[in-house]
Amino acid sequence: MAELDPRSLIFVSGLLGLMCSAILFMLRGSFPLSIGGLRNWAWGLLCMVIASGMYGLTGSVPSFFPNVGGNVLLVGGIMLVYAGFVRFLKRRPRVRLLAVTLAAVFAFCAWFTYVRPSYPLRALLVTSVDTCLFLACAALILKTSAGSFSGRFTGLVFVAIGTISAARVAMLLLQLDTPDSVMGPTPGQKFYLVAIAFAILAITLGAIMMANERLRAELEFIASHDQLTGAYARGAFIEQLQTELCRSERSGRPPALLMFDLDHFKTVNDRFGHAVGDKVITDFVRRTRELLRGHDMLGRYGGEEFVALLPETTREEACKVAERICHGIAVHVSMELPRYTVSIGVAGAEAADATVDALLFAADRALYAAKADGRNCVRGDPGQAATPRETASG
Numbered sequence: 001m002a003e004l005d006p007r008s009l010i011f012v013s014g015l016l017g018l019m020c021s022a023i024l025f026m027l028r029g030s031f032p033l034s035i036g037g038l039r040n041w042a043w044g045l046l047c048m049v050i051a052s053g054m055y056g057l058t059g060s061v062p063s064f065f066p067n068v069g070g071n072v073l074l075v076g077g078i079m080l081v082y083a084g085f086v087r088f089l090k091r092r093p094r095v096r097l098l099a100v101t102l103a104a105v106f107a108f109c110a111w112f113t114y115v116r117p118s119y120p121l122r123a124l125l126v127t128s129v130d131t132c133l134f135l136a137c138a139a140l141i142l143k144t145s146a147g148s149f150s151g152r153f154t155g156l157v158f159v160a161i162g163t164i165s166a167a168r169v170a171m172l173l174l175q176l177d178t179p180d181s182v183m184g185p186t187p188g189q190k191f192y193l194v195a196i197a198f199a200i201l202a203i204t205l206g207a208i209m210m211a212n213e214r215l216r217a218e219l220e221f222i223a224s225h226d227q228l229t230g231a232y233a234r235g236a237f238i239e240q241l242q243t244e245l246c247r248s249e250r251s252g253r254p255p256a257l258l259m260f261d262l263d264h265f266k267t268v269n270d271r272f273g274h275a276v277g278d279k280v281i282t283d284f285v286r287r288t289r290e291l292l293r294g295h296d297m298l299g300r301y302g303g304e305e306f307v308a309l310l311p312e313t314t315r316e317e318a319c320k321v322a323e324r325i326c327h328g329i330a331v332h333v334s335m336e337l338p339r340y341t342v343s344i345g346v347a348g349a350e351a352a353d354a355t356v357d358a359l360l361f362a363a364d365r366a367l368y369a370a371k372a373d374g375r376n377c378v379r380g381d382p383g384q385a386a387t388p389r390e391t392a393s394g
Helices: 006-028 038-056 064-088 095-115 119-145 149-173 187-224 234-251 265-272 274-291 315-330 356-372
Strands: 256-262 297-302 305-310 342-348 378-380
Touching: 006 038, 006 187, 038 064, 038 187, 064 095, 064 119, 064 187, 095 119, 119 149, 149 187, 187 234, 234 297, 234 305, 234 356, 256 265, 256 274, 256 315, 256 356, 265 274, 274 297, 274 305, 274 315, 305 315, 315 342, 315 378, 342 356, 356 378
Parallel strands: 342 378
Antiparallel strands: 256 305, 256 342, 297 305
């Protein structure tokens, strides 16, 4: 490292930052708007590139550019990277706090450039703020995304660069490393610049991995869920049902199946329009989820028909769940939507040879029985004792 001068290290950092920023700007156009943060990361790295350019011109341009402008852009760039991760995790960055901190950095750097010139104090302040931002990124990512490889990788990168920055703060405080300018050829200064260069590359790699992982998850969700309601799509639900039946063969605790049909839904569409009909369907899904248990799965079977998988549930327990849903849906809770009710068929998978087709057929047959009995009620399959309640016209 002795052969490397700070100007070369700054040039390498700037070149890496420029390349990473360009990659993120290009990727931003190919990612959906639901994946936030890429634009912040790209602009943050670009600010760091411009800051590197200003540092590299030390001695060739007025002191304002490297001493004040460079430091403010460096801190601002890291703030943008931090804000990008906050937005990526679907949170709101504390813009006012970041802006006040950046203004304080500007004032401090200007003071220790023109009133009381001191590079060590400027470096101490900027590195302290950078350390806080790096460690804040690490805490945020590890707290929310440590379950994935990309999250752990990115979080640990921030831990590493935050630790190096904290060590540099300690060395400046203890005067173990005393560079007289950003071009000061001290070992600590060179090591810190090398660490920043590698951190830029590693952070960009981690951010891209996290964004790709989020994109893959969203595409998988789109492929397996109904776009209007967010319930499982028919094919994905049947796969879940098949998996649960296989699992129940080993555990000996079979599932139950509920099949729903919104009563006289065609009348709702004809009278109020399809837009209101869509709102009724989404309202039904939302309210039904609230009435189901946490591990139950709700799917859209087709049109206004839905199905719910109740793992490790007997037919009697399933009938109680169905009754709760039937009663709950019948209560008119929104003045913006017409009153509607639901008919429910219940089928259990107690038989050792239960199959997906057999279970769906039994639930469908029970649903037709509920509709034949006046709708707005619950009925079980022929092998189950009915648990009717007083019916009401739907």
